[in-house]
Amino acid sequence: MGLVALDSIKEKIILGQIVEKAVACKAWLTERVDFVLGYLDEDLSIAAKNISVALKAVEVAGVYDHQGSCKLELALARNSWRVTAQGLLEGPHKPKIQQIQQHLKAGLAISIPPEDYFRQRLTEVRHIGLQWADKAKKVSVDSGALGLDKVFELMMEGENLTIQFDKELKLLRDRSMLYCICRKPYDQRAMIACDKCDEWYHFDCIKLSLPPKIYFCPACKLQTDVDLCASPSLTQERSSGSKLEEPQTPSPHRTELRRKSKKPKSRKRKTLVPADSDSLKRSSGTERLLWRNRKPFRRASRKRAELESLSPFFYVRTIS
Template sequence: MMDFVEWIEERDVVQQLVELAIACKDCLTELTDFTLAYLNRDLSIISEKTNYCSEVEMAGVYYNHGNNRLELALARNSWRVRVNKLLEDSQKPLIQHIQKILKEGLAISIPPEDHFRQKLTELKCIGLQWAENAKKVSMDSGALGLDEVCELITQGENLPVHFEKELKLLRARSMLYCICRKPYDQRAMIACDQCDE
C-alpha cells in the first residue's frame, strides 16, 4: 500500500513538472514570437525580452521546435544592437561595412520593414549614388565646373557614410592650374612664369 501512495505522490510531482514545463514553453514561444515580429526602433523593449530568453537558454531549458526560433530571435536582436551602435557611433561607417552588415541581416531573415534594415538600406543607396556620381566627375577631364565639383565634395563630407577614396579623387580633380584653369589631365602643360607650375 505504501508503494502505491509513493507512486501517486511521484506522479503528482511529475504532473506539476510537466505543467511548469508547458507554461515555460508557452512563455518562451510568446517571447520568441514577439521578438521575431518586432520591427521598431526602441531596442529597450526587445532587449528585456531577449535577455530573459538568453537566461532561459543558459539555464538549459530547450524545446525542439522553439529552440531554432529562439536562436534566430537572439541573432536578430544582436544584429539590431550592432546596427544601432553603428548608426549612433561618432565615426561615419564605411560603405563596405554597411553592405556587410546588411548581408548578415539578410542571412538571418531580417524583414524589409525592420527599422534598422530600412535605415541601413537608405544609407547604402544614398552613399552608392553619391560615390557613382563622384567617380564620374573625377574622370570627366574638367567637363564639370569647379563650383559644382566643390559642391559635390561638400555633399560627400556631409554624408553619414565615409568615402575617403572618392573625396580624395574629387579634391585632386578640383585643383586648378594657373594658366588653363583646368584640372590636371595627364597631358603636357605650359609652365607659369610666376609660380612655375
C-alpha cells in the same frame, strides 16, 4: 501493495505538475521570443528587456527544448545584428560603404525582415551613398566640364553623408585644382613646370614638343625680359647713390647666381607625362609629390622707383 500503488500515484501527480509547468514555461518563453523576433521598431531597449527575462527563465527552469532553444538563439542573433546596425548609423565614426554592405548581407543570412527599421535605414544610406560615389567618380574625370561651384557643392554633399568616402573626396579635391593657361584639372596629359613660378602647363597648350633644360612660362618670361630691360637704369641709379626699394621679383643676375650655386640634381626637368606616352619619359618618382606640393600661382608686381633718384641733379644752397 497499497503503499506501492499510493507512491506511484503521487509520482504521477508530481510528474504531471512538472510537465504542466514545463509546458507553461515553454509557452511563456515562446511568447517572449516571438515578440523579439517580430519586433521591428527603433527602440532596442524593449527587445533587450524581453531577451534578458527569457534567458533568466531558461536558466532557472532547467528544462531543455530544442525548438525553443533554436528560436532563442535566432532572437539573440537578430538583436545583436540590430545593435551593430545602430552603432553603424549613430556611432561617433562614419562607416565605410563596404561595412554597410557586409552588414546588410549578414542580416539576410539571419532573415532580418524587410520592414525592420535598421534594415530600411541601412538600405537607404547605402543607396544614397552609392549614387553620390558614382556621380563623384564621373565628375573627377570630366576634364573640367562641371563648374567649380558645382564641384564644391558635390564635395560638401559627400562630407555630410553618414558614410565615409575618403577616396572619392580626394578625387574631387584633385579635380578642383586647375592648371595651365586652359585652367583645366589634371587629365593625364603631358605637363611641364615653370622654373620660376612652379605653375604647370600642358605641352600642347604652350606648343611644346620636347622639354627644355630650363623653362619659363610666358608670363615669367615677359617679366624676365622687363627686368633685363630695366637693369641698366637700375645700375646707374645705384651708382649715383640713390636708395631704391628692392624689387619683389628677383633680378636675373641674382637668379643666375642662385642657379649656379645649386647642386646639379636640382636642375632636373619637372615634367608630368601620361603612362602611354612614347616620346617622353616620366621623371624619377617625384611627380605626384611635386603635384601635391605645387606652389600657388602668384606673381608679384614691381614698385615704381621713387623720384629720389633725381636728387643729385638738384643744387641746395646753404645759408651761413
